[in-house]
Amino acid sequence: NKRIKGLSVSRPIYYGNTATPITGKKPSDSDHTHQWTVMLKGLGNDDLSYYIRKVVFKLHETYPNPLRTVEQPPFELTETGWGEFEIMIKVHFQVATSEKSVTLYHHLRLHPYEDDINGQPWPKDKPVSSLMYDELVFNEPTEAFRDILAKH
Numbered sequence: 001n002k003r004i005k006g007l008s009v010s011r012p013i014y015y016g017n018t019a020t021p022i023t024g025k026k027p028s029d030s031d032h033t034h035q036w037t038v039m040l041k042g043l044g045n046d047d048l049s050y051y052i053r054k055v056v057f058k059l060h061e062t063y064p065n066p067l068r069t070v071e072q073p074p075f076e077l078t079e080t081g082w083g084e085f086e087i088m089i090k091v092h093f094q095v096a097t098s099e100k101s102v103t104l105y106h107h108l109r110l111h112p113y114e115d116d117i118n119g120q121p122w123p124k125d126k127p128v129s130s131l132m133y134d135e136l137v138f139n140e141p142t143e144a145f146r147d148i149l150a151k152h
């Protein structure tokens with residue numbers, strides 16, 4: 001499985017979260033204030049599973065089973081909670097790519113910044129989102145991986 005010297009290929013990704021306050025009735029024993037979704041996405045609705053095999057989201061230890069594995073697109077996870085924390089996002093590539101996994105970090109954002117809309121208070125029912133644009137860069141990919149990428 002030969003690597004191609006001097007070649008570097010990249011793929012655009014978005015990762016991050018959206019969050020909405022939980023309004024109305026909730027169980028009285030719950031202190032969860034928000035529902036949130038953490039995600040890894042391609043551009044548009046590009047299905048990333050041709051080169052990504054699974055994504056493991058590592059949540060704060062206050063969550064039961066904090067390691068959450070998503071093996072099918074969309075690579076996202078929805079939860080509820082009360083606090084912000086750093087989520088580790090470990091991206092595992094398809095075996096045929098011969099690529100090592102890549103780890104991304106995202107600060108889960110539940111609360112809007114005050115000046116998000118010209119210093120106006122953020123509407124109570126409007127979702128907050130914190131999404132980063134990034135690129136996965138592959139240096140000296142194998143010929144097999146280059147062929148996989150070329151088909152997309």
Ligand code: SLL
Nearest residue numbers: 060062063080081082083084085
């Ligand atoms: C904070 N350092 O104190 C952070 C920790 C942890 C948030 C935030 C757990 C939900 C559950 C949850 O929301 N943890 O109990 O399942 O703000």
